[in-house]
Amino acid sequence: MTDLKDTDILVIGAGPGGLRVAIEAGKLGAKVTIVDKKQEIGVPKRCAEGLGGGWFKRLGMEPDPKWAVWEINNARVFSPNGKEIKIGKNQYGYVLERKMFEKYLASEAIRKGAKIKLKTESLSVIKEGSQVVGAKVNEMGDEYEIRAKVVIACDGVDSRMARSAGLDTTNKLVDMDSGFQYEMANIRLGDKHALEMYFGTDIAPRGYIWIFPKGEDVANVGIGIGGNSEKTAKYYLDKWIAKDPRFKDASPIEINAGGIPVGGIMDNMVLDGFMVVGDAAHQVNPMDGGGIALAQEAGIIAAQTAVEAIEKGDLSADFLSKYNRIWLNQRGNQLKKVWKVRQFFEVLSNDDMDFIAEKLGMGEDLLDFAFGNNWFTFAKLFVERPGLFKSMKAFL
Ligand SMILES: Cc1cc2nc3c(=O)[nH]c(=O)nc-3n(C[C@H](O)[C@H](O)[C@H](O)COP(=O)(O)OP(=O)(O)OC[C@H]3O[C@@H](n4cnc5c(N)ncnc54)[C@H](O)[C@@H]3O)c2cc1C
Structure with a gap:
C-alpha cells in the first residue's frame, strides 16, 4: 500500500x-501506479469497438479472437438518396469486444509491473509551485495522496485532471460530437463483415449512422451528431432504425452513450511533471470519431518521454514537450488537416452529398480525401459545382 503511494508515474484513468502508457513505461523499467474510478476495467463501454487492421502492427500486438471478435473486410457508405459508395473490399479491421480488450491491456500492464487501483477516483492533482507532484485520491471513502515524478492524465472526454493542473483542455461545443448506440441482436444483416455508414442532414446532422457488425446477427448500431444539434442523438437513431426492416425483430442488449471530442487538436499537452493523453487531449480522428488506437499511440510516446525525463532528472514542461513535438509530427498535424475536411463536409447539403456519391466511381478517393489527402481529385470533381469548389477552397 505505502509502495503504491510513491511511484515514478501515476496514470489517472485505465x-x-x-x-x-503503463505497458510502455513498465517495459522501460518505470514503476507505474494506475487509478480508475470504475470498479471494472472496460465497463461501461462507450464505443462502437471498430479498430483498423493497420493499427495492430503499429501498436505491437496481434489480433486475438478473445477480444478481436469479428473480422471486417468491407466498408459501405450511403449518401442521403441511398446511393452506395463502395469503399472497397480491402478494408481490413476488427470489431472488438472492448471490455475484453481493455482487460487484456490491463493484464499486460500488470505483467510489466504496473499496479492498478480500482474504485479510486483522482480528486485533483497536487502541485508544489509549478511542479505537479502527485494527486489526491479517494479510494472507496479513504482519501490520501499519491506522489509521483510524472502524472499522466488519461481520464477521457470528461477529463478534469488537466484543468486541475492548470492546463486548459476545454473543448468548444462545436468541437464535440454526441454519440448514442445500441448493441442489438437478431438483426437481419446483409453483408455480415461490412461496416456501414449512412449520411444525410436529416438522418444525422453533422455526422453519420453506423452499423458495426460483431456477430452473425449482432451489431453496434449507433449515431454521432454535432453536439449543438437540435434534437438528441437517440431521437435520430430511433427514427432511422424504425424505418429499416432489417431491425424489425431486433432488440438492444446494451446502450452506450458519450461525448466524442472531434476537434481542437492541442499543441501543448504538458506542464511541469504533467502530461495528458487520449480523449482528455482531444486525440480523436475528427472524421470517424475513432480514438482507441490514437490514445494508445500517444500513450506510447508519452510513456517514452516520461521515462526519459525521469532518467535524466528533468521533469520540466520544457523537457516533456518532446511528447508534443513527436505526437504532432507523427499524427496531430495530419488530424488538423482531417478537421478541415470535416468542416467542409459539415456544410454539404443532401444534394451535394448525392452529387459526390454519383460522381465518385470507387470510394478510395473519398477515403483518401477524408484523411486530408488527394484534394486535387475533388477539386476537379467540383468544377461542375462552383459553390462546392468555393467552399472547399475556403476550408482547405
Ligand atoms: C458512442 C461512441 C462510439 C465510439 N466508437 C469508436 C470506435 O468504433 N472506434 C474507436 O477507435 N473509437 C471509438 N470511440 C472513441 C473511443 O471510445 C475513445 O476515443 C477512447 O475510449 C479514448 O480512450 P482514453 O483512454 O483516452 O479514454 P477512456 O476510454 O474514456 O478512459 C478514461 C478512463 O478514465 C477514468 N477516469 C475518468 N476520470 C477519472 C478520475 N478523476 N479518477 C480516476 N479515473 C478516472 C474513466 O473511468 C475511464 O476508465 C467512440 C466513442 C463513443 C462515445
Whole structure:
C-alpha cells in the first residue's frame, strides 16, 4: 500500500490510453501506479469497438479472437438518396469486444509491473509551485495522496485532471460530437463483415449512422451528431432504425452513450511533471470519431518521454514537450488537416452529398480525401459545382 503511494508515474484513468502508457513505461523499467474510478476495467463501454487492421502492427500486438471478435473486410457508405459508395473490399479491421480488450491491456500492464487501483477516483492533482507532484485520491471513502515524478492524465472526454493542473483542455461545443448506440441482436444483416455508414442532414446532422457488425446477427448500431444539434442523438437513431426492416425483430442488449471530442487538436499537452493523453487531449480522428488506437499511440510516446525525463532528472514542461513535438509530427498535424475536411463536409447539403456519391466511381478517393489527402481529385470533381469548389477552397 505505502509502495503504491510513491511511484515514478501515476496514470489517472485505465482506458486504452492509460493502459498503454503503463505497458510502455513498465517495459522501460518505470514503476507505474494506475487509478480508475470504475470498479471494472472496460465497463461501461462507450464505443462502437471498430479498430483498423493497420493499427495492430503499429501498436505491437496481434489480433486475438478473445477480444478481436469479428473480422471486417468491407466498408459501405450511403449518401442521403441511398446511393452506395463502395469503399472497397480491402478494408481490413476488427470489431472488438472492448471490455475484453481493455482487460487484456490491463493484464499486460500488470505483467510489466504496473499496479492498478480500482474504485479510486483522482480528486485533483497536487502541485508544489509549478511542479505537479502527485494527486489526491479517494479510494472507496479513504482519501490520501499519491506522489509521483510524472502524472499522466488519461481520464477521457470528461477529463478534469488537466484543468486541475492548470492546463486548459476545454473543448468548444462545436468541437464535440454526441454519440448514442445500441448493441442489438437478431438483426437481419446483409453483408455480415461490412461496416456501414449512412449520411444525410436529416438522418444525422453533422455526422453519420453506423452499423458495426460483431456477430452473425449482432451489431453496434449507433449515431454521432454535432453536439449543438437540435434534437438528441437517440431521437435520430430511433427514427432511422424504425424505418429499416432489417431491425424489425431486433432488440438492444446494451446502450452506450458519450461525448466524442472531434476537434481542437492541442499543441501543448504538458506542464511541469504533467502530461495528458487520449480523449482528455482531444486525440480523436475528427472524421470517424475513432480514438482507441490514437490514445494508445500517444500513450506510447508519452510513456517514452516520461521515462526519459525521469532518467535524466528533468521533469520540466520544457523537457516533456518532446511528447508534443513527436505526437504532432507523427499524427496531430495530419488530424488538423482531417478537421478541415470535416468542416467542409459539415456544410454539404443532401444534394451535394448525392452529387459526390454519383460522381465518385470507387470510394478510395473519398477515403483518401477524408484523411486530408488527394484534394486535387475533388477539386476537379467540383468544377461542375462552383459553390462546392468555393467552399472547399475556403476550408482547405
Ligand atoms: C458512442 C461512441 C462510439 C465510439 N466508437 C469508436 C470506435 O468504433 N472506434 C474507436 O477507435 N473509437 C471509438 N470511440 C472513441 C473511443 O471510445 C475513445 O476515443 C477512447 O475510449 C479514448 O480512450 P482514453 O483512454 O483516452 O479514454 P477512456 O476510454 O474514456 O478512459 C478514461 C478512463 O478514465 C477514468 N477516469 C475518468 N476520470 C477519472 C478520475 N478523476 N479518477 C480516476 N479515473 C478516472 C474513466 O473511468 C475511464 O476508465 C467512440 C466513442 C463513443 C462515445
